[in-house]
Amino acid sequence: MTAAPLPPAGSAEELLARLALCRTEGVGPVGFRRLLAREGSASAAIRALARGPSVGVRVQAPPDMSAAERELRAIERLGGVLLTLGDAAYPALLAQLQDAPPVLSVLGDQALLAAPQIAIVGARAASAAGRRIAEDLAEDLAEAGLAVTSGLARGIDAAAHLGALRVGRTLAVVPGGLDQPYPRENAALQARIAERGAVVAEAPLGAAPLDRHFPRRNRVVAGLTLGVVVIEAALRSGTLITAREAADLGRDVFAVPGHPLDPRSAGGNALIKDGAPLVERAADILDALPGLAGTAPAALPQPPPRPSATGGGADQLLELIGQTPATVDDLVERCHLPFSEIQALLADLELEGRVALLPGQRVVRTTSE
């Protein structure tokens, strides 16, 4: 069942009221939608709540307009934007969910939110082969004009972002606030996505990711996309829950198969048994996505030109990175550059395929240049 559309915020005051309302304890996404449908606007809903419960929503403390204003200013200082449900820029597929996030904060290329998106999700403890296929699939799907959406987790998620980032068409949905990259090791990756893709958060700025944020993150990933591709997932895994939610939302579910003796194959193989198309390469998805028919890549947002990590910093860094792995800490010690710049440069160099990042914050040269 598709939820009825809401009106756009329309004014700066109503935008703030919506932000304040949805950040209020006791107002969930479904309550928010009901309040707006009943009262016509967040401002009116706030006035109504001051008089008592409305449409079953009861609040302990009134919405905090000044906290909302502080959050909005902070998002803007980061270079981000706030989208509310009902805005033209709010992603249309996600808006259909009864429990669509009332607001999204976004860093980076907003236009990607309107692009047809495909999710690639899978195991955090992914195999090297699994990460490799995630990266290749993501790059090929992005080349074909789809934005690749994932959750910035370790393993498959990160590999999918990396692959699509080569084309500049990836969205990371993060569990906490925009300024709370999770896991920390993917902070540099998030920074790169903010530059050449988009980072999306439902949680308030400053919110550290909590257990309850992860199912919501997964639901937003499913809600944003035309379909979900599962690569390596155990039978009882968050990945499979995301896939099931996507199917419930009417999205296509695709699965990459694996050898039955590898427990990471069980989820994908089970989905294929249940009828999910078996995916070996991007064409298997592109051919099957009915929602994509008639979408010409030319009609899609064009990615920004790809920057090159050549320059003093990158060269200095590359000289320190050899064929045997060095830790990032080593590099920080030996390289007279700030930590954040080193992380950004390493992400650039990885994107260009000149270094590989290894577990344990280690890095190694991939070319003999």
Add this chain to the structure above:
Amino acid sequence: MTAAPLPPAGSAEELLARLALCRTEGVGPVGFRRLLAREGSASAAIRALARGPSVGVRVQAPPDMSAAERELRAIERLGGVLLTLGDAAYPALLAQLQDAPPVLSVLGDQALLAAPQIAIVGARAASAAGRRIAEDLAEDLAEAGLAVTSGLARGIDAAAHLGALRVGRTLAVVPGGLDQPYPRENAALQARIAERGAVVAEAPLGAAPLDRHFPRRNRVVAGLTLGVVVIEAALRSGTLITAREAADLGRDVFAVPGHPLDPRSAGGNALIKDGAPLVERAADILDALPGLAGTAPAALPQPPPRPSATGGGADQLLELIGQTPATVDDLVERCHLPFSEIQALLADLELEGRVALLPGQRVVRTTSE
């Protein structure tokens, strides 16, 4: 299209005539069937051919009755039997083929030919994981009452035979004559199958396996079975040809999936894309085999009790096999037993899981007993 049934040989003379006729240059399986349908018996067909071509079959030299008699006696000396198309003991599914082998020579448990059979086929250069799943699947299918049929090739075939042999329900279809194990490294395995399963050959006794025998061997495997399970097969492989032939014959085709980056997965994954059920375990096959409904394992031939490889020879051999691989040649040198006995003992010990056979004719102890 199912071929019309032929009458049984009925007499020793007609049996010999059929053997002589089908061993005659110019008489293929289809010609053999046409000749018998036209002339009523092989004896009558031989008389007809002496007068000139019949139903399009022309022979250079007349059928050689004394050669046929020599072959039959030699098969009997090996402890084998000769079945001709039309005999009650000739496997019924295979008999439906227009080009069914006119005769089969069989070593071992003839009753297995009447059991419901499933083929497990795949790559010669199989992965360890692929061989493992072939072995486990075969054992479980045999436990469930199916005979497991394969081609005695290296890799998947051999692993499937090994697994099913633990239960005593496996058929090896060999490309050459019964007395020409191929490949040589599987000679001991063939000897064990002849003892506790059945070995089936279309080619004459003494015939070394030639290129043309392999497609026939594959066709007999497909023809004998209710379905074919593919484990690890490249896109252009004999395995996939066998699977396609099985599908053309109306048999079920099953496939074990694999990771897309492994070229050995391409065949199985392609079959799944084309609609073959994805197989992770025996239940996936048993549930899907319509031909199996109502087949109670109790109604199937019971396997002979399993012999144990304990005794002087086995103990002597085990003492020579350590945790680091030894070559079979080493063992022959250090162990005062004939080569053939060592091979048989090694096959027994492998069956019992006490040693593992490695590539390059090497063997290693698997237990710390």
